[in-house]
Amino acid sequence: xxxxxxxxxxxxxxxxxxxxxxxxxxxxxxxxxxxxxxxxxxxxxxxxxxxxxxxxxxxxxxxxxxxxxxxxxxxxxxxxxxxxxxxxxxxxxxxxxxxxxxxxxxxxxxxxxxxxxxxxxxxxxxxxxxxxxxxxxxxxxxxxxxxxxxxxxxxxxxxxxxxxxxxxxxxxxxxxxxxxxxxxxxxxxxxxxxxxxxxxxxxxxxxxxxxxxxxxxxxxxxxxxxxxxxxxxxxxxxxxxxxxxxxxxxxxxxxxxxxxxxxxxxxxxxxxxxxxxxxxxxxxxxxxxxxxxxxxxxxxxxxxxxxxxxxxxxxxxxxxxxxxxxxxxxxxxxxxxxxxxxxxxxxxxxxxxxxxxxxxxxxxxxxxxxxxxxxxxxxxxxxxxxxxxxxxxxxxxxxxxxxxxxxxxxxxxxxxxxxxxxxxxxxxxxxxxxxxxxxxxxxxxxxxxxxxxxxxxxxxxxxxxxxxxxxxxxxxxxxxxxxxxxxxxxxxxxxxxxxxxxxxxxxxxxxxxxxxxxxxxxxxxxxxxxxxxxxxxxxxxxxxxxxxxxxxxxxxxxxxxxxxxxxxxxxxxxxxxxxxxxxxxxxxxxxxxxxxxxxxxxxxxxxxxxxxxxxxxxxxxxxxxxxxxxxxxxxxxxxxxxxxxxxxxxxxxxxxxxxxxxxxxxxxxxxxxxxxxxxxxxxxxxxxxxxxxxxxxxxxxxxxxxxxxxxxxxxxxxxxxxxxxxxxxxxxxx
Amino acid sequence: xxxxxxxxxxxxxxxxxxxxxxxxxxxxxxxxxxxxxxxxxxxxxxxxxxxxxxxxxxxxxxxxxxxxxxxxxxxxxxxxxxxxxxxxxxxxxxxxxxxxxxxxxxxxxxxxxxxxxxxxxxxxxxxxxxxxxxxxxxxxxxxxxxxxxxxxxxxxxxxxxxxxxxxxxxxxxxxxxxxxxxxxxxxxxxxxxxxxxxxxxxxxxxxxxxxxxxxxxxxx
Numbered sequence: 037x038x039x040x041x042x043x044x045x046x047x048x049x050x051x052x053x054x055x056x057x058x059x060x061x062x063x064x065x066x067x068x069x070x071x072x073x074x075x076x077x078x079x080x081x082x083x084x085x086x087x088x089x090x091x092x093x094x095x096x097x098x099x100x101x102x103x104x105x106x107x108x109x110x111x112x113x114x115x116x117x118x119x120x121x122x123x124x125x126x127x128x129x130x131x132x133x134x135x136x137x138x139x140x141x142x143x144x145x146x147x148x149x150x151x152x153x154x155x156x157x158x159x160x161x162x163x164x165x166x167x168x169x170x171x172x173x174x175x176x177x178x179x180x181x182x183x184x185x186x187x188x189x190x191x192x193x194x195x196x197x198x199x200x201x202x203x204x205x206x207x208x209x210x211x212x213x214x215x216x217x218x219x220x221x222x223x224x225x226x227x228x229x230x231x232x233x234x235x236x237x238x239x240x241x242x243x244x245x246x247x248x249x250x251x252x253x254x255x256x257x258x259x260x261x262x263x264x265x266x267x268x269x270x271x272x273x274x275x276x277x278x279x280x281x282x283x284x285x286x287x288x289x290x291x292x293x294x295x296x297x298x299x300x301x302x303x304x305x306x307x308x309x310x311x312x313x314x315x316x317x318x319x320x321x322x323x324x325x326x327x328x329x330x331x332x333x334x335x336x337x338x339x340x341x342x343x344x345x346x347x348x349x350x351x352x353x354x355x356x357x358x359x360x361x362x363x364x365x366x367x368x369x370x371x372x373x374x375x376x377x378x379x380x381x382x383x384x385x386x387x388x389x390x391x392x393x394x395x396x397x398x399x400x401x402x403x404x405x406x407x408x409x410x411x412x413x414x415x416x417x418x419x420x421x422x423x424x425x426x427x428x429x430x431x432x433x434x435x436x437x438x439x440x441x442x443x444x445x446x447x448x449x450x451x452x453x454x455x456x457x458x459x460x461x462x463x464x465x466x467x468x469x470x471x472x473x474x475x476x477x478x479x480x481x482x483x484x485x486x487x488x489x490x491x492x493x494x495x496x497x498x499x500x501x502x503x504x505x506x507x508x509x510x511x512x513x514x515x516x517x518x519x520x521x522x523x524x525x526x527x528x529x530x531x532x533x534x535x536x537x538x539x540x541x542x543x544x545x546x547x548x549x550x551x552x553x554x555x556x557x558x559x560x561x562x563x564x565x566x567x568x569x570x571x572x573x574x575x576x577x578x579x580x581x582x583x584x585x586x587x588x589x590x591x592x593x594x595x596x597x598x599x600x601x602x603x604x605x606x607x608x609x610x611x612x613x614x615x616x617x618x619x620x621x622x623x624x625x626x627x628x629x630x631x632x633x634x635x636x637x638x639x640x641x642x643x644x645x646x647x648x649x650x651x652x653x654x655x656x657x658x659x660x661x662x663x664x665x666x667x668x669x670x671x672x673x674x675x676x677x678x679x680x681x682x683x684x685x686x687x688x689x690x691x692x693x694x695x696x697x698x699x700x701x702x703x704x705x706x707x708x709x710x711x712x713x714x715x716x717x718x719x720x721x722x723x724x725x726x727x728x729x730x731x732x733x734x735x736x737x738x739x740x741x742x743x744x745x746x747x748x749x750x751x752x753x754x755x756x757x758x759x760x761x762x763x764x765x766x767x768x769x770x
Numbered sequence: 771x772x773x774x775x776x777x778x779x780x781x782x783x784x785x786x787x788x789x790x791x792x793x794x795x796x797x798x799x800x801x802x803x804x805x806x807x808x809x810x811x812x813x814x815x816x817x818x819x820x821x822x823x824x825x826x827x828x829x830x831x832x833x834x835x836x837x838x839x840x841x842x843x844x845x846x847x848x849x850x851x852x853x854x855x856x857x858x859x860x861x862x863x864x865x866x867x868x869x870x871x872x873x874x875x876x877x878x879x880x881x882x883x884x885x886x887x888x889x890x891x892x893x894x895x896x897x898x899x900x901x902x903x904x905x906x907x908x909x910x911x912x913x914x915x916x917x918x919x920x921x922x923x924x925x926x927x928x929x930x931x932x933x934x935x936x937x938x939x940x941x942x943x944x945x946x947x948x949x950x951x952x953x954x955x956x957x958x959x960x961x962x963x964x965x966x967x968x969x970x971x972x973x974x975x976x977x978x979x980x981x982x983x984x985x986x987x988x989x990x
Contacts, residue, residue: 186880190911191821193782277824280780368779454882454911456967456974457819459786464974473972588972 040071048075054406061400069337069386069393073401076304076342077311080564083405086530087562090543094557095550100519101558102223108149108299109219110558111226112520114584118474119223120481121155124163124216124524124580126563130271131213135180139213140188140274141346146217147192148300151283152349154227154290155219158458159472160189162199162215163485163524163578167208169441169760174203177211179761184274185215186452191276192283195461196453197470199485200578203441206489209568214524214561216580218483220474227290229299231317231352231378236296238310238321238376239358241365242282242348245306246331248272249344278347278370285368286349294357301348307341309350310376311384315402317352320379325388329371337388352378412536417495421614421628430694431736431744433622434666435752437695440621443663444756466675467594468513468659471585480585482516488662489574491630494615496538500545500577501633505699507581508553509659512642513702515591515649516583521550523560523579528572530564538575539564546577552635555581592649592657592704596676599732601656602711603680605665607641607701608724611692617663618695637700644723645702648714656705666694668703669728670749673736679746681737682729705731771989773814774800776842776858778833783819783856783966790966791816794982795990804836813989814851815842817858819911819964829872829914830860839865851895851989852958856912859950859960868953868960869927870919876943880913884974885963886938887949891931894952895988896959899980906977908963910941915962917944917951927951935961 045055048071058066058074066074080086096104102119103111109123127142147157162185167174178201189196194217231238249272289295297317301309306328314321325340335343353361358374365372379385384401386394397404437443450465462480463471469484486506492499504521511518523546528535550557566573585591613619614628648654656676660668666682673680684693706714711727718725735745773795775787788799791814800810804822809815823832833839839861846852846867854862862868875881884907889900900906919927924945927933935950942962950961965978 183879190880190882190913191780191782191824193780193820275824277780277821277826280782280821280824451883452880454880456882456909456964457782457786457911459789459967459970459973462972 040065044071048072049079050075054078057406061397061404069341070396072338072342073307073394073396076307077401078405081303082308084562085406085408086410086564087525087539088407089409090540093543094547096556096558098554098556101556102226104558105560107228108152110520110522111153112558113223114479117223119221119226120218120582121150121153121221122216122218122522122580122582123149123559124214124485124522124578125149125561126212126214126524126526128210128212128526128563128566131181132211134271135177136184137271137273139181139184141272142213142215143185143188144274144276144279144346145302146215147194147279148302150217150219151286152227152298152300153221154225155221156287157194157217157219158460159218159470159483160194160196160215161470161483161485161580164199164201165207165212165576166203167211168205169203171208175761181213182449182452188274188276190454192280193457195455195457197455197461197472197483198450198465201446201449204489204574206574210566210573212526212576214578216485216522218481218582225290227295227298229297229313229316231297231313231319231321233296234319234378234380236352236355236378237358237374238323238378239351239353239361240328240348240373240375241351242370243275243278243345244329244331244371245340245343246345247335247339247343250339250342272344272346274346281368281370282347282349285365285370288364289361292360294353294361296352296354298349298351301350303344305342305344311398311401313350313352314378314384314398320381320383320398321376322379322385323376325386327373327375329373337386337393341386410530410536411533412540413533415496415534415537415541417498417629419629421619422625424613424619424623424691426689426691428622428691430666430690431738431742433618434670435744435749437617437621437663437667438670438749439752439756441756443617443667445754446757447754448757448761462588462591463514463593468510469516471514471588471591473588478587480588480591482511482514482583482585484510485578485580486510487576487578489576490615490626492542492575492577494628495630496541496575497545498630498633499575500542501549502630502699503577503579504546504549504553504555505633505635505638506661507579508555508638509642511581511583512646513592513657513659515646516585517646518553518555518581518583520556520558521579521581523557523577525560525562526566526573526576526578527564528567535572542575542577549633549635553639590650590652592655594658594672594675595656596672596678596680596705596731597656598707599678600708601705601731602708603669603682603728603730604704604706604711604714605685605701605726605728606645606704606718606723607637608698609687609693609696609701610698611687611689611696612698613692613696616695616697618691631697631699633699641700641702641723644718644721645704653710654704654706658703660701660703664695664697670736672703672705673746674750674753677746678731679733679735680729680731681740683739685726685728771795771814771986772797772812773816774802774809774812775816775818776802776804776838778804778820778822778836780822780824781818781820783964787816787818787966790969790982793969794979795986802838804838807837807841809841809845814853814985815845817854817861819856819858822857822861830857830864833861834864843867846958849955849957851985853896854960855964855966856962859962860914862958862960867958868951869923870917872914873916873918874914875916881941882909882911884909885941887935887963888938890933890936893931894934894956894959896981896984897934899984899987905938907975908965908978909967910963912962915942915944917948919945934959
């Protein structure tokens with residue numbers, strides 16, 4: 037047997053104290069296979085060892101939550117016996133190394149997390165962050181990631197209905213690819229991963245096991261350096277065709293009552309799926325690797341246990357149901373093998389070629405995994421805003437902003453995603469939230485992903501709050517009642533005091549906002565060590581939110597719909613310019629404090645707007661976020677191809693009014709007859725409200741003097757992305 | 771009108787097609803598995819969109835080898851109506867039921883968006899409820915919809931009134947802006963845009979309804 041050396045321990049991403057703990061748990065030295073098993077199960081990616089102590093503080097309960105964090109995905113009750121299952125997960129590191137396959141397998145992995153629980157995936161979203169546009173790798177990464185997401189999702193026939201794409205130099209060496217999947221199931225047919233009971237067959241279904249992706253979970257838990265691109269063999273290759281078959285076969289098997297537990301083989305493959313199922317079921321598990329369908333000859337036990345080959349599932353069946361299950365998988369031309377049995381020993385035992393190659397107490401891989409209360413320094417939030425040139429022309433700035441990399445239309449991206457397959461997409465990409473109909477009903481699910489990393493950098497706590505508040509606001513703006521979120525926490529190295537401080541403050545902020553808005557966290561994923569050569573990314577706690585529309589006939593969209601509608605601003609405008617898009621794009625300053633999120637105002641203003649939509653009184657709503665009021669008006673005008681004449685209200689200074697990024701605000705557009713009533717009702721409820729002007733014409737007209745034709749604005753807004761990708765807009769710097 | 775939708779492995783617009791057919795006809799649609807060798811008694815066979823067999827090989831090449839294709843060809847040869855949408859169109863060109871081929875989009879990217887089409891020909895069971903020259907909007911969602919055929923075939927298609935739909939703003943590089951064609955016997959049509967995604971106002975249009983109404987009126 038191989039002796040475990042300090043080098044081997046380090047190569048497995050473990051430190052000496054962790055190995056000492058392993059020895060104690062085993063009562064002996066580990067062998068190489070066991071070391072590999074521990075390394076993946078104790079990796080940050082699988083064990084959440086740096087964040088677990090803090091994640092516990094998040095609110096996870098509500099009467100409509102069927103399943104909170106801890107399963108493959110969270111589940112909420114959406115009425116009439118329907119359940120919505122969703123989760124967001126990162127595939128950052130693989131996507132930087134091999135953008136197409138990294139992004140594609142990220143999509144495949146999160147879909148499996150959702151359909152392993154019994155849901156048919158009905159919508160995909162994603163939150164993407166790339167380096168500066170002028171960085172020489174950015175275009176290649178954008179192109180690869182977008183086609184990878186499309187390549188997988190389009191083949192699966194699940195609409196990709198929206199997401200976020202941002203650029204910032206802090207992601208130059210470490211892009212973020214966060215994919216979210218939303219699925220639909222019956223509330224009484226949810227499948228969990230607890231392998232309860234002994235003597236039940238453990239079956240392997242899906243693709244064969246190869247040597248791909250070995251140590252992916254460990255890679256995802258390490259910083260990058262210049263040699264990282266040599267890690268290409270650890271990136272998995274996706275096969276959406278097999279996944280589509282696996283989806284249909286699993287749903288067919290789930291229609292029977294043969295399954296005790298089922299879980300997809302994601303990060304750390306066979307090891308983590310089998311150990312987690314045994315752990316949750318309070319049982320033991322014994323695997324015979326000779327029975328595992330293998331793609332290559334001479335695979336070792338180490339290879340098979342750590343392989344991250346895609347499109348595989350592990351299920352525990354009721355005894356005697358193997359043939360029924362086998363027939364289904366054979367029909368779909370997928371591998372099916374009984375590879376083990378559950379036991380009552382509470383041990384994770386693996387056999388290969390007749391010998392026992394691993395024998396570990398199940399709890400050593402789960403509860404006994406280290407949890408670190410890592411030291412941190414509480415971040416000092418930045419405050420205020422730097423001075424700006426008050427004489428700048430407002431409409432010229434608007435035109436500039438709408439054509440900026442972070443603000444330009446994402447049409448180039450989402451036209452590569454099939455967003456209308458399944459024939460239930462009611463709101464396509466480009467609005468506040470996407471809406472997909474619950475098939476065959478009048479209900480709709482609203483879906484959004486949000487975070488503003490520049491706020492989270494300036495003030496990690498307010499940034500966490502803001503991500504939640506914006507998700508809640510986006511769902512509200514289409515008329516949905518926000519129900520729950522999944523979080524995807526992307527940060528740098530948690531062993532650095534200030535980074536750990538960002539994480540702690542971010543989680544606190546998320547928790548505070550979720551509690552105040554009755555918006556529980558039902559699942560999530562952490563991606564740490566997003567650093568290259570010691571430089572961390574902007575803190576990026578992405579929030580995926582889901583809400584319900586009871587009647588999709590009463591739904592709002594951002595597009596202006598009629599001439600002469602009154603444009604009304606709801607929510608208080610103070611003109612906060614710190615960390616604003618305006619300062620960054622026009623003055624070149626990434627400075628100042630993040631806008632404060634007043635959660636009571638968020639709730640009050642949002643509930644007011646949603647009430648108007650639900651009663652059929654308002655059909656045109658846009659939340660105000662990046663870029664402020666005037667950017668929101670411009671987006672509404674472009675979407676409806678109707679101009680507007682608007683004037684400044686409330687505060688004095690034009691630039692702060694039009695481009696300030698105060699939170700808790702919405703714009704609505706309603707016919708004149710309704711406008712007066714709505715303004716009166718808002719005032720009666722002590723909600724800040726102001727009439728800004730009216731819709732009409734084919735230009736934006738400001739204060740009755742300055743005018744900007746929509747056609748020119750559209751050219752700016754739509755033009756940047758295609759020109760950038762064609763290499764025309766921004767010269768690359770080397 | 772009775773209809774069947776063929777389900778190849780990784781067809782993914784099969785449900786959408788069935789939903790549209792059921793909504794338009796009021797009849798249950800037969801879902802026919804690719805390994806079956808016989809079709810039920812139906813008036814229309816619809817080959818849906820998707821990525822049959824993953825389309826890792828030439829699109830539709832594997833599907834053309836599947837068991838059910840024999841029955842589909844026999845149905846077509848007897849004069850039965852066959853409609854291929856998107857991947858279904860690719861399968862029909864592979865099978866020789868329609869001429870030409872569908873290549874990678876000229877822009878090399880998958881493209882999903884509503885496109886404006888001109889109805890070129892109304893003398894068919896598929897399009898008689900449209901007006902000649904009418905402009906309709908259907909979504910496209912494909913990576914390989916670039917229709918190609920030799921000049922002689924294209925001339926023949928045009929001369930015989932077998933170009934059914936043309937793109938007004940060509941999204942994929944198709945020869946002569948062709949979006950959909952008919953066979954010689956005028957009972958088999960293939961098109962890249964998705965009529966089944968535009969039969970419900972809530973989804974952004976109902977321009978596809980007339981296609982199904984044309985079939986219902988003729989075949990019921």
